[in-house]
Amino acid sequence: MSGAETMSGTNGAEGGATVVGLRGVTKEYAGGVTALRGVDLTVAEGELLAIVGPSGSGKSTLLHIVGTLDRPTTGSVHIAGHDVAALSDRRLSALRAQHVGFVFQAFHLVPGVSARDNVAEGLLYSGLPRSVRRRRAAEALERVGLADRLDHRPHQLSGGQKQRVAIARAVVGEPALLLADEPTGALDSASGAAVMELLRDLNREGATIAVITHDTEIAAGLPREVRIRDGEVVADVRNVPAPVPPVETGAGL
Numbered sequence: 001m002s003g004a005e006t007m008s009g010t011n012g013a014e015g016g017a018t019v020v021g022l023r024g025v026t027k028e029y030a031g032g033v034t035a036l037r038g039v040d041l042t043v044a045e046g047e048l049l050a051i052v053g054p055s056g057s058g059k060s061t062l063l064h065i066v067g068t069l070d071r072p073t074t075g076s077v078h079i080a081g082h083d084v085a086a087l088s089d090r091r092l093s094a095l096r097a098q099h100v101g102f103v104f105q106a107f108h109l110v111p112g113v114s115a116r117d118n119v120a121e122g123l124l125y126s127g128l129p130r131s132v133r134r135r136r137a138a139e140a141l142e143r144v145g146l147a148d149r150l151d152h153r154p155h156q157l158s159g160g161q162k163q164r165v166a167i168a169r170a171v172v173g174e175p176a177l178l179l180a181d182e183p184t185g186a187l188d189s190a191s192g193a194a195v196m197e198l199l200r201d202l203n204r205e206g207a208t209i210a211v212i213t214h215d216t217e218i219a220a221g222l223p224r225e226v227r228i229r230d231g232e233v234v235a236d237v238r239n240v241p242a243p244v245p246p247v248e249t250g251a252g253l
């Protein structure tokens, strides 16, 4: 991949460049489970969307395919204008390392390693020297409100803090596409709200973000909601932002 390449692919219906384009995607796992049955999904640059659906409906499978961690059984996947099927595993890893950040429900932090080095790990394949990786890691931790926890190891952090470290690791390489699988699933509601606020901030700064959530309130609060059931997209809804309450409640209202 040359440095001149951008995240932009073709233009989507929204006018923004298409970051994710799935056409007729199916996924069959060994053992005969069909996890996805013909999914079409287009995500434009700058979107913030929720993926919702019951347990076992195929959400994680979908996110793994979007993030190129897994390939579909049939159908096409375009990420940032690249046809995933046409890329070797090595080129695909490079595309992923450059453009995609993941946040997993179970954090996946390395135990016994400081928050800072956990985050720096997100730049391992960037080719940057270690000192730069560590400086960027500190900056990313600052961005998620953990400037005072650089040297804490995972067992010394709360669940919400661990999730923020995981988010810092996912965004330290400034990926154009951030994928989060139940990032609030293991958190209390206050920590969950803080994590969602952080994702909104990152979206405002330009990241395209897809978030899996079981929480219907969180989903309804995001600009777009893709509902999945039994491996199929059954609804794709644009949510109108909640109205800002009026400052004055004068007689005319």
Ligand SMILES: Nc1ncnc2c1ncn2[C@@H]1O[C@H](COP(=O)(O)OP(=O)(O)OP(=O)(O)O)[C@@H](O)[C@H]1O
Binding pocket: 029, 030, 031, 033, 034, 035, 053, 054, 055, 056, 057, 058, 059, 060, 061, 062
């Ligand atoms: N590696 C695998 N091998 C075989 N079957 C799998 C594999 N991973 C997932 N499945 C099956 O595929 C279906 C979809 O799983 P997936 O993990 O995508 O669901 P999900 O919507 O993310 O569920 P949850 O909300 O519980 O996380 C399930 O029936 C699951 O059992």
Ligand SMILES: [Mg+2]
Binding pocket: 059, 060, 061, 181
């Ligand atoms: Mg899942």
